[in-house]
Amino acid sequence: MATVTTTEAITDPMLPQPYSVRQVVKETADTFTLTLEPSNGAGANRFQPGQFSMLWVFGVGELPISISGDPAERDRLVYTVRSVGQATHALVSREVGDAVGVRGPFGTGWPVEKAEGRDVLVIAGGIGLAPLRPVIYEVLHNREKYGRLVILYGARSPRDLLYRKELAAWARQRETQVLVTVDYGGLSWRGHVGVVTTLFKYARLQPERSLAFACGPEIMMRFVARDLETRGFARENVYLSMERNMKCGVGFCGHCQYGPHFICKDGPIFRYDQMRPLLEKYEL
Amino acid sequence: METLERIIADHPFFAGLESYYTNLLTGCASNVRFDAGTYIFKEGEEANEFYLIRSGKVALEIFAPQRKPIMLATVDEGEVLGWSWLLPPYQWKLHAHAVGTVRAIALDGKCLRTKCEQNHDLGYEILKRFAQIMEQRLEATRFQLLDVYAVGR
Numbered sequence: 001m002a003t004v005t006t007t008e009a010i011t012d013p014m015l016p017q018p019y020s021v022r023q024v025v026k027e028t029a030d031t032f033t034l035t036l037e038p039s040n041g042a043g044a045n046r047f048q049p050g051q052f053s054m055l056w057v058f059g060v061g062e063l064p065i066s067i068s069g070d071p072a073e074r075d076r077l078v079y080t081v082r083s084v085g086q087a088t089h090a091l092v093s094r095e096v097g098d099a100v101g102v103r104g105p106f107g108t109g110w111p112v113e114k115a116e117g118r119d120v121l122v123i124a125g126g127i128g129l130a131p132l133r134p135v136i137y138e139v140l141h142n143r144e145k146y147g148r149l150v151i152l153y154g155a156r157s158p159r160d161l162l163y164r165k166e167l168a169a170w171a172r173q174r175e176t177q178v179l180v181t182v183d184y185g186g187l188s189w190r191g192h193v194g195v196v197t198t199l200f201k202y203a204r205l206q207p208e209r210s211l212a213f214a215c216g217p218e219i220m221m222r223f224v225a226r227d228l229e230t231r232g233f234a235r236e237n238v239y240l241s242m243e244r245n246m247k248c249g250v251g252f253c254g255h256c257q258y259g260p261h262f263i264c265k266d267g268p269i270f271r272y273d274q275m276r277p278l279l280e281k282y283e284l
Numbered sequence: 285m286e287t288l289e290r291i292i293a294d295h296p297f298f299a300g301l302e303s304y305y306t307n308l309l310t311g312c313a314s315n316v317r318f319d320a321g322t323y324i325f326k327e328g329e330e331a332n333e334f335y336l337i338r339s340g341k342v343a344l345e346i347f348a349p350q351r352k353p354i355m356l357a358t359v360d361e362g363e364v365l366g367w368s369w370l371l372p373p374y375q376w377k378l379h380a381h382a383v384g385t386v387r388a389i390a391l392d393g394k395c396l397r398t399k400c401e402q403n404h405d406l407g408y409e410i411l412k413r414f415a416q417i418m419e420q421r422l423e424a425t426r427f428q429l430l431d432v433y434a435v436g437r
C-alpha cells in the first residue's frame with residue numbers, strides 16, 4: 001500500500017493549504033479584494049503575474065481566482081473577487097482571521113519578460129484589471145527594463161471602476177499613460193465615455209515595438225484583438241487571458257477544455273494567433 | 285497666428301487632404317468656443333454644422349422620460365462632432381454638451397453641402413472620411429449594446 005509522506009502532501013497540487021484572511025477591502029458594490037496569509041506563518045506561494053489559485057471556501061465549494069497582488073510581496077496572496085453566486089458570495093463574506101484553502105498557483109503567466117525593452121499595453125475590461133495588476137506592479141518595480149506603459153481600462157459605469165486610487169497613482173508615474181473609460185456615464189462623470197476600444201486612438205506607443213496584454217469578457221477581447229490588429233499589432237504580440245470552468249487546475253479533469261487546450265494548464269494566458277481560430281467558433 | 289486653413293489641414297479628421305480642398309472648406313469654417321455645461325446642439329434641432337474639436341470634451345446624451353440623461357459617448361480633442369448635417373432631414377438625433385470649455389472649428393453644413401454638390405471630388409473625400417467615423421462608431425455601439433460587464437454575461 002502506498003503511503004503519502006508529509007512533504008508529498010504539502011506539494012500535492014490537489015491538497016489545499018490553509019491560509020487565513022488578513023484583510024477584506026470593498027472595491028465596488030459587488031467586488032472585494034481579499035488578502036490571505038499562510039496560516040503556518042511561512043511565506044506565501046510565489047506566483048507569476050497572470051496565474052490563478054483554486055480557493056476553497058470550506059463547506060461551500062472551490063473557485064478559480066486570478067491573483068491580483070504584487071508578486072514582490074512574498075508574505076501574502078491577494079485576490080479580487082466579484083460576488084456573483086453562492087461560492088463567491090461566501091468567499092467575499094469571509095472575515096479577518098477566517099480560514100480559506102489555497103491550491104496553486106496554476107497556469108501560465110503573462111510573458112512579462114518578453115516585454116523587456118518594449119512598450120507594454122495593458123487593456124482591461126471590468127474585473128479583468130485584477131489579473132493584469134501584477135503585470136503593472138512588475139513593470140513599475142523594474143521601470144528601467146521597459147518602454148512606455150499604457151493602461152487602458154474600461155468598466156460598465158463609474159461606480160464599477162476598480163482600484164481608483166491606484167489608477168490615479170499609476171498615472172503619475174513616468175512613461176506611464178492611464179486612460180479610463182466607462183460604457184455609460186452618469187451626469188457627474190467628467191471622464192471618457194465609450195467602450196474600451198475607443199481609447200486606442202489616444203494611446204501613445206509604437207505598435208511594432210509593443211506587447212499587448214488583454215483581459216476581460218471574452219467578447220471584449222475579440223473586439224480588442226481585432227482592433228489591435230487593425231492598428232498594426234502583430235497577432236503574436238497580443239496576449240489574452242482566457243476563462244473556462246476550471247476545476248482541478250492541473251489538466252486532469254477536462255472541465256476547462258477549449259479546443260485542443262486545457263485553459264488551467266496550457267493557459268489561461270494565450271497568444272492571440274493561437275486563440276483566433278477558436279474565438280471565431282460558435283460552438284466553443 | 286494660425287490661420288483657419290492651417291488649423292483645418294492639421295486636424296486629424298482632414299489629415300492628408302489636398303490644400304485645394306482645405307481652401308474650399310475654409311470658406312465654410314469659423315472658430316467657436318463653448319463654455320462648460322453649454323449645449324452645443326439638442327435633439328430635434330436643425331443640424332446645419334459639424335465641429336472639429338480642437339480642445340475639450342463633448343458629451344453625447346440621450347434623454348428618456350422620467351430618467352436622468354444617459355451619457356452614451358464622449359468626443360474629444362482631435363475628433364469630429366456631428367454628421368446629421370450630411371443627410372436629410374438634417375436634424376440632430378442627440379444632445380451634445382460641453383463637459384469643460386470646448387474650442388472647435390464649426391463647418392457650415394449648408395455651405396459645405398452646396399460645395400459638395402458642385403465639386404463631387406470634394407463630396408467624395410468628405411463622405412469617405414465620415415463613413416469611416418460612422419463605421420467606427422457603429423462598431424463601438426454594437427460593442428456597447430452587448431453590455432459585456434453586466435452580471436451573468
